[in-house]
Amino acid sequence: MAKEKKKNLPIQKVGLNRRGFIDRGFRFSIGFALAGLVGVLAKKSFSKEYVWQLDPEKCIQCGRCATECIMTPSAVKCFHVYDKCGYCDLCGGYFRPEAKKLTTAAENQLCPTSAIERRFIEEPFFEYHIIEELCNGCGKCVKGCGAFGNGSLQLQVNHRLCDNCNECAIARVCPADAFERVPADKAYKFSGITKDEEKES
C-alpha cells in the first residue's frame, strides 16, 4: 500500500536531495583521489628529482667534505670502484708514503680513522674494503690512490645518509666546484667505469 502510495507521488523537480548529494560527493572524492594518485605516480615516473653529487674528475681531495657537511660524520664517503683497482700489495690509498712495512699496523695506515680494511686474496693481491661507519670523507686515501694507483678510491655523497639540503653546505665551499645536481635515478657519478658497470655498482 505504502509502495503504491509512494509510486503515485508527484515528481518534484528539486536540485538534489541529501542522499544524492552525499552519494555524488563520495563519487567525486574517489574520482579525485584516483586522479591524484595517478598524477603522483605519473610525476614520480616521468619527472626527475635531483640530488647532490660530487664529480670525482673535478675533486681535489681538499678535505672540506669531512668538515663542512651538516651531517656528523659527513655524508660524503669513500667508495671503492673495484673494477679499476689493481689489488696492489703496496696500495697508495691504504699505506702512508713513508710506511716501512706493508702491514696493517696503525702507523702504516694513511686513513686517520682506520676505515679501510685490507684483506689478503692471494700473493701478491689484496682487496680494500671501506668501512662506511668509520669513513669521515676526508679524501686522504682518494688522493693517495689517485697519485700512485689507478684512482679506484673515489669520494661520493652517500644518499642513504645525505639530507639533500636545498643548498648543500659542502657545495658552497668546494674550491674545485665539484658538486652538482644530478638526477636521482643516476645518483652516483663514478669515474672510469662504463654506464653498465655503474648501474651494477
Next chain:
Amino acid sequence: MIKKNFIGFLLTLIIFISISSFVWWFTYNPVKDLTASVPGLDNRPPRDESNEIVNIGERFDEYSTLSSNLTGKWTRFRGADYDNINKENIPLIDNWGDGPKIEWTVDLGEGHAAPVIYNGKVYILDYNELRKRDALRCFSLKTGEELWRRSYNVHVKRNHGMSRTVPAINEKYILTIGPRCHVMCTDPNNGDLLWGIDLVKEYNTEIPFWYTGQCPMIDGDLAILAPGGTSLIIAVDLATGKVVWETLNPDNWQMSHSSIMPMTLNGKKMYVYAAVGGICGISAEGDDRGKILWKTIDFSPTVVAPSPLILDNGNIFMTAGYGAGAILFNVAENNGAYSVKVIQKYIPKDGIGSEQQTPLLFNGRMFAILPKDAGGMRNQFVCCDPNDGKNILWTSGKEDRFGLGPYAIADGKFFILNDDGTLTIAKASTERFIFLDKAKIIDGMDAWGPLAFADGYLIMRDSKTMVCLNIMKD
C-alpha cells in the same frame, strides 16, 4: 623517630649509589668497541718461499738465421753511455708526415721490459704467459722476424705486468734478469747458454714489488748485479759465471727497481746504487774493489724506480715516486775518505722529480716528467738546472702533459712516449719546450718500457706490443 629512620634510609641510599657508581666507573671500558690496528689483520699468511725448481735457460728454440750489415748498437738500459741519448749521426724525422712508418710489430707478454739492439738484432727478455716462461727473444731489426729464443719455466703472476728489465749486451755476452731475479748469461750470436744464477736462492734476495726492475750491468768482462739480501753488490765473471767479488750488506738493504750507475770521482771509478734502504758508492777497481766507499740513508723510500743521475763535481741527483720527491747530494773525497752532504731534498710539488723514469741530462740542463703528485705542474715535461732542482725553468705547459712513459734524445730531439702509445717529438732545446709533432703509434696502455734507438730505427712498446718505427729522414 621517623626523621631518624629517614636519615638512615637516605644515608644508605647515598652509600649504595656511591658504591654502584664507583663499581660502574671502575668496570666501564670506554674503548671496548675500538679495535687495535696491529700487524696481521689482513690475514696475510707467512711468505711461502717457492720450492719451484727453475732451470735457468733450459730451453732453446731456433727459428731462423740472419746476417745483417747493420752496425747500430743500443747496448743496455739508457744506452751505452747510460744517458739515454742516441749519438748516431743519422738525420731523424721532425714530424710524422703522412703517419708513422711502422716496420713491424710483435706481440709480447704483458710487461714493460725493453730491448737492446746489436748489429741488426733486437733482444728482449719477454714473459711467455701461455707457457709460463721467461724468454730471451732475438729478432731481426729490419723485419721483426724472430730468430731464436732461450727460455726457462718460471711461474709469474700478473701484477701490473710481468717483465720489466732491459738486458745488457756486448760482442760475446748478453745478460738478463727475469721477473723473479733469475740472472741468465747467453751468447748473443747463437743463443748458447753460458750460466745462470737464482738470486733468491743464492743471495736471499727479496723480490721487489711488481717484480725485478733492475737492469743488469756489463762492465768489461764482469756482470755487476745488486741482489740485496746477503750481498749488496756482486761482480760475476761473464765467461764462467763465478763470483769475482761481492759487497756484504751490513744494513740489510733490499733490491730496488733502480739500476747500478757508474761514476768516476777524482779518478776513482765506483758503482752507485740506490737500494731500498739507502744509496751507496762501491769501489769498482783497485785493491778495494767491492768496498763501500760511501753511503747515505738521507733518501730511502719504500719504492725506488729511477736510477741515480750522476752529475758533475761529485753531485748525484736521485728521485722516486710515491710521495718521495727528490734529493741532490754531493760526494766528496779527502785523502781516500768519502763524505756525503745533502744539498737539496724536497717533496714532489717543490721541484723536479720522477716516479719511474730516470731524468735526462743534456747540455747542462736536467729534464723529467713530473709525477702525478707534483701539484699544478703534474705530468708536465720540465727543465731545470741540475744543481737546483727546485727552480723549474720551463715546462711543456698544461696542454702537453705526459704519463709514466719513457723519454730519450736522438738527433737533437726529444722523443716522449705517453702511456697510451702517443709518441711526441719536440726539439731538444734548453730554452723552452718546442713541440714538433705527435702521433698515436699503438692503441694501447701502460707504454712504460724504455725506448731503444739504432740505425735510424726506434723500438718502443706498450704493455703487450713491441713496435719498430723507421724514423730516418728521407
